[in-house]
Amino acid sequence: MNSPERFSSIADANTPNAGRIYDYLLGGNHNFEIDRIAAEGLLKVAPFMPNLFKLIRWFLGEVVRRLSNEGYMIFIDFASGLPTVDHIHQITPEGTKVVYSDIDPVVVAYAKEIIKDLQNVRYLHCDAAKPEEVLDSPVVRELLGDDRKVVIGFNGIAYFLPDDAVKHFMETTFQWVGKGSRLFFCDADATSAPPEKARKIMEIYKNMNQPLFPRSRETMKKLIGPWEVEEPGFKLLEEWVDIKTNVTDYVQKEWEGQGFYGAILKK
Template sequence: MSEQEKAPPGIDPTTPSVARMYDYYLGGKDNFAADRAAAEQIIELLPSARHVARENRAFLGRAVRHLAGLGIDQFIDIGAGLPTRENVHQVALAWAPRSRVVYVDNDPIVLVHARALLADNPQTTVIEGDLRDPKAIMEQPAVRAAIDFDRPFAVILCAIVHFIEDDDEAADIVAHLRGILPPGGALVLSHGFRGRLEDPTIAKAEAIYARTRRGLKIRDRETIQGYFSGLEMVEPGLVHVGSWRPEHALTEDESAAGGLGGVGLVPPTG
C-alpha cells in the first residue's frame, strides 16, 4: 500500500494495526509504513514471527478442511483479517459446496477489502464485530440469517484471543462462544505461546503491540488448553500450529515459542 495513497475514512495510517501487521508477515501489500515498522521490530525480537504467521494460516486451512470432511458446512471466522490465499470460504467450498461462512472483523480496511472481494458470493457474509462482545456478534441479524444455530457450526478464533490482555476476560469470551456451539459443533483456536521466551522479551513484544491499541498477551500451554474445556480434542490435540495434521512430515520443538493450535468438538448428546 503506497504511502501516497489516501487512507480510507476512519483509518490512521500512523497507528499500526494488528491485521495489517499480520498481512505484512504473510507477505501481503495491504499495510502502511507504521505497520511494517512495528512488524519488523517484532521480527527482530522474534525471528520466527513470519514463519509462525504462515504456519498459523496453513493450520487454519487444514482445520477447515478437516471439519468440512466431518460434515460441518457452517463457519464463523472472528478476527478474520485481510483476505489472502486459502481463505476459509475457499477451503470450505472446495470440500463442502453448500458451506456458509461469516467473516467478522472490526478493522475498517479488512471490512472494505472483504466486502469488495465477496460482494458476489451469496454464501459468504462480512460483518463488523469485536471479539470483546461475542454476544453482540452472534445476535447480529446477518449472522442469524447465514448460520443455522441448531446445526453444527464452527467458531474460528485464529491468532485473535491473544489480543485480549485480561486473562479472565479472554476466558469468559471463549467460554461464551464455546457455550453456544451445538452438539457436533467445533472450536478452532490458535494462540501465541510463550514457550521458553524470557519475561523481558515478552514484555518488549507486548510493548510493541500496545501501539496498535489492541495489546498482546502471550500465554502458556495450560491457559490455552483451558479454552477447550469440555470439548473433545481432535488428534493430535493442542500442538504447535505446524504440527497439527501437517501435509508433510516434520518435527516441531513443542517447548519452543510460537503458536499453539487445536480443534475441539462438542460431544454428542445422549
C-alpha cells in the first residue's frame, strides 16, 4: 500500500503540513484532506503559489543538470520534499550519489519507500537548522567515504528558517565540504515587515507550525558568509529557467520585494 493511511500513525492528521501542501500544489497525491483545505485557503490569498512551487523545482532541475554536466557526482540535499517530479536522482546520470533529507517524518517515511531499491540514494530525517546531523551521519560516511567534492542543496527552505539558522547552515556546510564544492539555494526577496496580503500568508504558515522568515536579498548576501557567489549571481527564478510567470509580479506588488531568486555558491 502506498497511501497516506499507511503513515497515519506518524502524521498529525489535525495539522496541515507545508511539505504535503507543496506536494498537493505540484499535482502530487501524497497529502491529506487537511492539507488540501489549507492549500485552497492559501490559493485564495496567494494564487501564484502553484507556479512558484513549479519554479522552485525547475530551478533545482536547471542547476542540478548544469553541475552534473560539470562533473559533480555527489549531491547532499536539505528540505528535499518527496524525491519525485524530476528530483535530483531522477535527472542525474547513473552512479551519482544523492543524500536527501527533510524535517517532516511523513515525507521521510514515504521517501524511504520510494528510493529503497536505489543503490546510491539515501533519505535521512534532518532539520536543516542542524545540517551537521546529515553531514556527520554514519550513512553519509558509508556512502561517500572521504569524498568531499559535493553539491549542497538548500532549495525552497531559507524562508522557513530564521537568520541565525541560515548563517549556521552556511558556515557548517562550508567547513565540511572540500574546495571546489558548490551550494545552490533559492529564497524570496521580501521586506521583513510585509504588507497585509503577505501577512495573511504568514499567518496560515504560522498556524501550521511552519512560520515564515521573509528577508531581503541584501540580508541573504550577508548570511551566506564564507561562500562565494558564482556567475550569474542572484537571479530571479524565472530568469534561471527562462519562463515568465505571474510570481514576480505578485511578489513585487504584495510583498514589497523583488521576487523569488536563486544562486549558486562556491567554495
